[in-house]
Amino acid sequence: MDGRRVMAGAVGLGFALACAGCAGGPLTQRERTTLGGAALGAGAGAIIGEAAGHRPGQGALIGGGIGVLGGALLGDQLEGQRRADEQRADEIESQEREIRRQRGEIDELRRRAGDGGGTDDRDGGRYNPEDSGY
Numbered sequence: 001m002d003g004r005r006v007m008a009g010a011v012g013l014g015f016a017l018a019c020a021g022c023a024g025g026p027l028t029q030r031e032r033t034t035l036g037g038a039a040l041g042a043g044a045g046a047i048i049g050e051a052a053g054h055r056p057g058q059g060a061l062i063g064g065g066i067g068v069l070g071g072a073l074l075g076d077q078l079e080g081q082r083r084a085d086e087q088r089a090d091e092i093e094s095q096e097r098e099i100r101r102q103r104g105e106i107d108e109l110r111r112r113a114g115d116g117g118g119t120d121d122r123d124g125g126r127y128n129p130e131d132s133g134y
Helices: 002-022 029-051 056-113
Strands: none
Touching (some): 029 056
């Protein structure tokens, strides 16, 4: 009976923590993997504790604690990777804007020079030494 109380307390505590975590808005990747790690660890700990002839509640608490640590570490790595991906995407977008700006500037310079903007150039206006006549 004592193991059931411990297990019920652990489940109740986990539920309360999950509800409290949800109150602040959507869960981050780290929070989701932490909760998942806690659940998997508690389940595995209870099963191992029961199979080893010990109290499943204690196994659930120990496994849950280990699962929280593992889930938090994994979630932190995934969150860091997501942030790095977002930063790279922002850099690429910024570089593409700069390329479009420079292309517009080149077109404007061609129009001013009377080149016609290179609209009939098959190579997109790039320099070709064979066209120089030398």
